[in-house]
Amino acid sequence: MTRAVRLGPRSLLTLALVSAVGVVAFGWPFLAPPTSRVGTHTQDAPWLFAGLLVLLVAVVAAAIAESGLGPKAVAMLGVLAATGAALRPIGAGTAGIEPMFFLMVLSGRVLGPGFGFVLGNVTMFASALLTGGVGPWMPFQMLAMGWFTMGAGLLPGPERTRGRAEVRLLAVYGFLAAFAYGTAMNMAGWPFMGALASNIAFDPHAGVPANLARFVTYCLATSLGWDLGRALVTVVLTLTLGPALLRALRRATRRAAFEAQVTFEASER
Numbered sequence: 001m002t003r004a005v006r007l008g009p010r011s012l013l014t015l016a017l018v019s020a021v022g023v024v025a026f027g028w029p030f031l032a033p034p035t036s037r038v039g040t041h042t043q044d045a046p047w048l049f050a051g052l053l054v055l056l057v058a059v060v061a062a063a064i065a066e067s068g069l070g071p072k073a074v075a076m077l078g079v080l081a082a083t084g085a086a087l088r089p090i091g092a093g094t095a096g097i098e099p100m101f102f103l104m105v106l107s108g109r110v111l112g113p114g115f116g117f118v119l120g121n122v123t124m125f126a127s128a129l130l131t132g133g134v135g136p137w138m139p140f141q142m143l144a145m146g147w148f149t150m151g152a153g154l155l156p157g158p159e160r161t162r163g164r165a166e167v168r169l170l171a172v173y174g175f176l177a178a179f180a181y182g183t184a185m186n187m188a189g190w191p192f193m194g195a196l197a198s199n200i201a202f203d204p205h206a207g208v209p210a211n212l213a214r215f216v217t218y219c220l221a222t223s224l225g226w227d228l229g230r231a232l233v234t235v236v237l238t239l240t241l242g243p244a245l246l247r248a249l250r251r252a253t254r255r256a257a258f259e260a261q262v263t264f265e266a267s268e269r
Helices: 009-031 037-041 045-066 071-091 100-111 113-131 138-153 164-193 208-222 224-256
Strands: none
Touching: 009 138, 009 164, 009 208, 071 100, 071 113, 100 113, 100 138, 100 164, 100 224, 113 138, 138 164, 164 208, 164 224, 208 224
């Protein structure tokens, strides 16, 4: 199956290391013990991790690009990222109506996990610039969307699972991943709450069970409806528009012939 980018050992290692740091960046409130001095930097830690994630995401994107992100793949990356960035503001502020997520799922499925990770990062960066949503949360959004899109490329059976079975698989993945994305972004913003809502805010002096209960309450109270809207919109668009878009993406990928080697023959005189 044609892929825009095939991940080599170096890219895989870099991606794994960056993802590990990303897990720490998202989950540090649960990883740091109550006696740790990290708790005294509740408001600073997200900024520090955001700066670190910017550098690490750039490193992994460069490693993936080095492994084969050619001119044709860059052109498709630009088109899909621009489309996703344009789709994102359509439902801004309206119950999680975010059509860009279904485009990310289908693109990652067709073009592979390496392309998907870069596409997720670039799309969120471009949409943040377009909507003015630049802040310490942006690197977290970039990494989370990179994981979201990469995961679609890692789903089993891309050569064998086609037709309705594939569309249903992508719809289920999109539904679950939409909630996972929302939960991850809740983790990124939750420590910022401070004393605004003491019963659901992160407490640096509390243990993991107490903070986990606070976090679950925070998710239920603030984002459940939004995440459900995002998940349902992703499912509906995948089931209705998915088959046509999958065919279009695969046709474009075949015509682009990403993996074809360019050769030059000497002219005969």
